[in-house]
Amino acid sequence: MTKKRLVLTFPPKLLDEPVTYHLIKDYDLMVNILRANVTPDEEGRLVIELSGERSAIDKGIKYLSGLGVKIQPVAQDVKWHKEKCDHCTACIPICPTQALFLDRKTMTVSFDNKKCIMCGLCIPVCPYKAIEILF
Ligand code: SF4
Ligand code: SF4
Structure with missing residues (x-):
């Protein structure tokens, strides 16, 4: 199997x-x-x-x-590089688990590693290459 x-x-x-x-x-x-x-x-x-x-x-x-x-x-690991993120929110509607999410008070994007299922869908939409995927 x-x-x-x-x-x-x-x-x-x-x-x-x-x-x-x-x-x-x-x-x-x-x-x-x-x-x-x-x-x-x-x-x-x-x-x-x-x-x-x-x-x-x-x-x-x-x-x-x-x-x-x-x-x-599916990837082995996903890393979000906070320092590269411009908080453009392009990844927010793409992420199926809300691992990448928007704090509406501060209008900043954050990443919750525990929610990430490593699908890699956010990679092509990030214009600043703030998300790295390891296969
Ligand atoms: S790899 Fe998938 S689940 Fe993880 S942050 Fe990107 S879109 Fe969300
Ligand atoms: S698409 Fe990239 S730069 Fe834009 S909010 Fe998401 S991680 Fe940050």
Whole structure:
């Protein structure tokens, strides 16, 4: 039995697709959804853990990829560099767990490491490279 944690990004046209049903039924995989959200630009994001035979996981990933789902591995560690952060808030709507959050009184952004699931979704949106991801 192998386990793999992945971040899946679905284009809007795939939001109604019963993807997890197919992974379970057609590929004999266990699917544990760790986080799910829809971004402001209507992309769907799922952080999932797949469990099953390695070959079944590979086939399931191939199925997702063929559908047009973007697949990223979950990171090992995420570091927020406070000194680089400009508090622009670009990462706030992207973060599925509110690990990056805004204090509305001070209008400053902070990072709660305990809430971070290391999905890496904040990395491409930060214009100041204040978030570092280690795979
Ligand atoms: S990697 Fe970034 S977006 Fe993902 S949970 Fe951690 S802080 Fe939030
Ligand atoms: S996107 Fe980067 S600079 Fe902007 S608030 Fe988030 S961590 Fe700070």
